[in-house]
Amino acid sequence: EDQVTQSPEALRLQEGESSSLNCSYTVSGLRGLFWYRQDPGKGPEFLFTLYSAGEEKEKERLKATLTKKESFLHITAPKPEDSATYLCAVKGSQGNLIFGKGTKLSVKP
Amino acid sequence: GAGVSQSPSNKVTEKGKDVELRCDPISGHTALYWYRQSLGQGLEFLIYFQGNSAPDKSGLPSDRFSAERTGGSVSTLTIQRTQQEDSAVYLCASSLALGQNSPLHFGNGTRLTVT
Numbered sequence: 385e386d387q388v389t390q391s392p393e394a395l396r397l398q399e400g401e402s403s404s405l406n407c408s409y410t411v412s413g414l415r416g417l418f419w420y421r422q423d424p425g426k427g428p429e430f431l432f433t434l435y436s437a438g439e440e441k442e443k444e445r446l447k448a449t450l451t452k453k454e455s456f457l458h459i460t461a462p463k464p465e466d467s468a469t470y471l472c473a474v475k476g477s478q479g480n481l482i483f484g485k486g487t488k489l490s491v492k493p
Numbered sequence: 494g495a496g497v498s499q500s501p502s503n504k505v506t507e508k509g510k511d512v513e514l515r516c517d518p519i520s521g522h523t524a525l526y527w528y529r530q531s532l533g534q535g536l537e538f539l540i541y542f543q544g545n546s547a548p549d550k551s552g553l554p555s556d557r558f559s560a561e562r563t564g565g566s567v568s569t570l571t572i573q574r575t576q577q578e579d580s581a582v583y584l585c586a587s588s589l590a591l592g593q594n595s596p597l598h599f600g601n602g603t604r605l606t607v608t
Contacts, residue, residue: 418596418597420599425601426601426602427497427584427586427599427600427601427602428536428584428599429599430596430597430598433596471535471536473536476538479524479541479543479588480526480538480541480552481526481536481538481586481597482538483528483535483536484535485533485534485535486535
């Protein structure tokens with residue numbers, strides 16, 4: 385059964401304090417690993433798609449990396465506006481996304 | 494351009510009543526998905542459409558849930574005889590196709606509260 389596990393559940397950082405979020409997955413044939421950002425009261429917002437081990441994608445202070453078993457979302461020098469819940473998902477055999485429960489990130493000024 | 498639009502944004506209903514939730518996908522997106530997000534839980538996949546067809550309805554929580562899509566565009570999710578455990582945010586997403594290069598784009602959801 386395809387499964388996604390994210391850690392930690394919550395992460396509190398000071399502004400400028402870099403860190404990483406983890407997403408481990410088990411899937412029968414990776415068809416894509418997706419990162420989303422979700423703000424309170426909003427739907428998830430697409431950030432990145434990764435397809436193969438060793439692939440990296442960057443956007444502003446965020447960098448996503450992928451290995452055969454997990455993905456990391458690295459946040460460099462975060463700002464308060466980076467506070468959100470970050471969701472990881474893999475594409476299932478039906479084309480739907482299978483999501484982890486997310487990491488709630490809080491960045492304090 | 495316009496994103497995925499869902500209505501209503503909030504719905505409060507009494508236990509036992511039927512509710513209908515609407516999703517208007519991004520123009521040109523052929524694939525449409527419904528998810529449910531409960532407090533403290535991850536996104537639970539309910540059903541997807543490719544065009545007007547829903548090949549697999551096994552993700553729907555019970556036979557009180559049904560969904561349809563007409564004209565390859567707007568979709569409605571209907572919950573009959575609502576129960577308190579149906580309270581959640583119902584999210585709709587669309588993508589260009591079912592292919593792996595098509596990320597899902599989400600609406601802001603309908604928050605359903607069953608009293």
